[in-house]
Amino acid sequence: MRTTPPNRHPEPGTGPAALEDRALAITLRTLATAEGPLGARTLLPALRAGGIDWAEATAGRYLRQLDEVGLTQSLGKRGRVITRAGRRRLRDLDMRTKLAAQGARVAEVVRSHDLDDLIDLLYARRAIEVEAARLAAERATAAELAAIAAAADDHVDCVQSHERVGRAHDFHLLVAAASHNRMLAAMAEMFLDPANDLLAELLDLIADDAGAVAPMANDHARLAAALAARDGEAAKRLMQSHLDHLIRLAEAHRDTRRRPRTLRTPRPRR
Known part of the structure; x- marks a missing residue:
């Protein structure tokens, strides 16, 4: 089943939390580790490896939404790069992932x-x-x-x-x-x-x-x-x-x- 982000997307991460955070983290991490600008087509394998089966057009729309909120920057036909704000958001997502793992251990302690x-x-x-x-x-x-x-x-x-x-x-x-x-x-x-x-x-x-x-x-x-x-x-x-x-x-x-x-x-x- 193909999952698509909402048409109106004021800020990534405000939709269904698990999918939105995963898509955002994969996108930003792929851009952060790339040697140069990337386009939607280049991003697709990383998204699919993360369980997100988007079409190229869908990935392109998502990247434009990230441009709008300042997490990525378009360089025209060359593709996109991550911005400083995007790197901050990626660090925040990584921190929350680690805290979620800690939270699971906390819950286990409480259940003890x-x-x-x-x-x-x-x-x-x-x-x-x-x-x-x-x-x-x-x-x-x-x-x-x-x-x-x-x-x-x-x-x-x-x-x-x-x-x-x-x-x-x-x-x-x-x-x-x-x-x-x-x-x-x-x-x-x-x-x-x-x-x-x-x-x-x-x-x-x-x-x-x-x-x-x-x-x-x-x-x-x-x-x-x-x-x-x-x-x-x-x-x-x-x-x-x-x-x-x-x-x-x-x-x-x-x-x-x-x-x-x-x-x-x-x-x-x-």
């Missing part, structure tokens, strides 16, 4: 039901999200700050609802995205992927048992206020405290489960 592994994930999140919060205070747009504040309010409003886990994740993802650091944002997405719902649900149960659900939501409100005030150090400190609290709750839950039961010595019969 091992509290130690889940706690390790929280430590990894802390390393990423603390710096993301500091950067978000400096770099977030007004629209991003408004979205973060709304997410914090939503979380506070639904602490008694089953929706609270998703709202908490939304908040953390928005903060990471507002850092405008692609690596930090991508890593946060990996750790907060819906495929890892077991971790989120377990943490929610632990927090609920400890009476910490409402305080956690209030942490988000305070953090949103620090971001709105552009106070990077306060945002960093609040995110650190928030995740430290989660780690302590998870570790206390683990240690309680491991604590050996004390057996009473039976009284001698008279």
Whole structure:
């Protein structure tokens, strides 16, 4: 079956994700490693090797779309070359491919039901999200700050609802995205992927048992206020405290489960 890209293609990668990313990566990598300009006909073998059976005309249209968004440059009849923006996009695609592989391993860890592994994930999140919060205070747009504040309010409003886990994740993802650091944002997405719902649900149960659900939501409100005030150090400190609290709750839950039961010595019969 021949697969063709959509007729209207504002930016490569916005269609069906797997196909679009694969086509874009193959095209850009082929151009990046070529010794000179390439045309659609020369590109076809690489696309077909990647499972994309396009006609030459289809590949030509796709290359023109890449020209329009600045990822490639046409040199007329000589063919096309990759641009500096195209090389940046290729690096981004390669990074996301590697993170996707890491994400699969993270999901496997989560499925292990091992509290130690889940706690390790929280430590990894802390390393990423603390710096993301500091950067978000400096770099977030007004629209991003408004979205973060709304997410914090939503979380506070639904602490008694089953929706609270998703709202908490939304908040953390928005903060990471507002850092405008692609690596930090991508890593946060990996750790907060819906495929890892077991971790989120377990943490929610632990927090609920400890009476910490409402305080956690209030942490988000305070953090949103620090971001709105552009106070990077306060945002960093609040995110650190928030995740430290989660780690302590998870570790206390683990240690309680491991604590050996004390057996009473039976009284001698008279």
